[in-house]
Amino acid sequence: MRKLLLLALALLPVFAFAQGFQVNLEGQKQIGMGHTGTGILQDGASVFFNPGAVAMLPQNYIQAGVSPLFYKSDFNPSGTSIQDHNADKIAYPFTFYAAWGPKASFWKLGLAVYTPFGGLTDWGDTWQGKYVLESLNLKAIYIQPTISIRLADFLSIGGGFVYNRGSVDLTQALPLANSSGQAGQAELKGSGKGYGWNAGIYFKTESGVTIGITHRSQVNTTIPNGNAIFTVPTSLASSFPQPNTFSSTIPLPAVNSIGFGFYPCSKWILAFDMNLVGWDAYKTLSFDYKSTTPALQDTHEPRNYQDAVSLRGGAQYKANDKLFIRFGGGYASTAVMDGYVSPEAPDANRVYVTGGLGYTLAKHLDLDLSFEYEHLMKRTQTNFSTQLSGTFETNVYIPGISLAYHW
């Protein structure tokens, strides 16, 4: 009389992460101008914005900046008056750039360290969607050595190699109550790496307009051996073996950009950028556990992202020899189709405005301040797989500061 009541616990922890988590904060001068920089030359941040333009930089640069990011989301579950706010946590996307070459040479070397993808959200362990996500801390740090060559006075090219160091820490409540009624928890925590490349071309037209075109490749980041930590009632411990590890691969998408710079008079620079982000590569999210049980199976969640487009514009006004005033804005379409929106980074079409100030502190030293406000449009959704149903709305506030030394 064995196995009359086999308990097949259909309680697979299904993790969903990585959506709309592109971070566009790669240089204070550029943020001030609506995060444009593919088609213009400003400073060492060109190593990121257009490696092809680096050789055109008149000077050598070493610079660093940080853009503390305040991500304020609200979720209103359908049919309720509840407002679930995510916790006040600040992410610190940062940049470091160096661009160097012999004076008046036709080439320059560059090095960039920056954070093009990431996410930090903490919804807590009491909200409506806690069984979908409690918190996510995702970081991707790209390290990019670069070479750029000036082919002619009006034309330069460049390319770089990208090494990505990624980490993820994700928690989710499990619907397995212990004897005091407390829910279980799953945490996936690990780091991994990925490789990619980028390339760009930059040229000045006869009319004085500058144009840049770049490609930043997809970077598949693999976490081979992350910790899968499950807190469950003692009687279910054998269904969630500990210690356990997981592996997963996240495609960080390719970005194709084209940018233009206009110089109507000596005091003004106008810039326009368009990015095409290849989110289409993100079809499924899989987690493979080292030890599986009937209750803990590998998961393969459909994501079915779509390519996203951003349109950006900005301007810089040179008020005097020491002071620059910048402003800009833009629009980005969402990568996440209806039915796939989830609380990791509740994505939606977004608009943003930016402003910035640049001040020449000393002959070789620039101080730049930037501020960006982003609004993610209200989006009412029922997720296909979790049935979490409600309305998300998000505001993002991003002040930033950087110092650039040039010679």
Add this chain to the structure above:
Amino acid sequence: MKTFKQHIYIIAGLLLLGACKPDIHTPKPSSGSADFSRYISVGNSLTAGYADGGLYLAGQLNSYPSIIAKQMQSVGGGAFTQPLFSTAQANGSGYLSLTGFNADGTPITTPVTTNLAIRGLLPLPGFGNVTLYTKYTGDLNNYGVPGIKLLYITDAGLPLPYANLNGYFERLLPGNSPTLTTSYLDFVTAKPFTFFSNWLGNNDALLYATSGGAGDFLTDENTFAQLYGLLISRLTANGQKGVVATIPDVTSIPYFNTITVGAILGGVQKANPSVQAIFINALVSGTTYAPRAATAKDLIVLTFPTSKIGQPVSTPYGMLPYGLTPYSPIDNQYVLDENEIALTQEHVNSYNANIKSIAAAKGLAVFDAYTFLNNVKQYGLVENGVSLSSAYISGGIFSLDGVHLTPRGYSIVANEFIKAINAKYGSNIPLANVSDYSGVKFP
């Protein structure tokens, strides 16, 4: 002029900070055309918050009427009082608790027998023993009485008024069994109210089914219709609005779907491959029962002691293995056979047709629990990232007795009632957060 400018900057700065957190505009709470100021709930064990084979404080606190009432607060709902057991007697009638799993994955349940609210056992001649519970006095909104059938609400046809026979009802009334005279119908309508929910009628079919068709009977269909009409006319006598629920298909609950004929046979065949069938005593027609081989269409109750299978039992043909021959079939009380199921379903369908037509005639909201639970059984349910089903324990909806619900199950039911009310009366009672309520508790 300069100070004016400074003020502008300060105000602008404050506005910016205030705008930091987005807030999503939600519709203004409204009770629509209903008045929720005094809501009462009429029903049986499900309404009382019965769970895990007993009525106890934690279950009462998660009863679906209490969840509905809590959600009604924002649309003009008043206080909602339940006949709670005291914290000193929090375990009420006692209940089952999950204490572990056997090596084969079968659950081990243990009765909780401390801190009970039992005040005595009253033998009633010609009826049997009635368990009496500590009296509850005070205001009452939740009139759920475990065990009550619609059939009993007027006391008609009973040897004594029903309040004397049901300890859960007895505890709500002043005076003691066997001297009580108040009928359930008079009891629930004694004090004015503005809104009601009614989920009576389950036991008119369920108790027959859970006894394997052996220990109880199905309420006559015409009697049901007549009593339901009487009940609703009394509840709506002063123009009160309300919501009623249909009777679930008894076969949608894990009590009948956990231990299956196939699983028993498979277990036997592991030890003895020559066994071809297990035998039950099945309904032929009327009251005639005859042994036959069981099929997948016959349902075995959750409480069937599987260890009995194959044990030698005494029969007119000598000692024979229990359940494995036509002469030693599984007892009727453990099996709801195919014909009994058909009979039950026929009654439930008739009950529900009457519930719906009476509710429609009176303009009441209807939660179709029959359809809802059948859908859960067939397709499962996903709520806020939690997969739910009608499976025993792992399904998350049904408690350890396989009939009543977990707090999570009751919160889902409460939301279905709320949706029905909102749709009917144009109110917008906010839905409860199902994620706040747990399923079966694991040690």
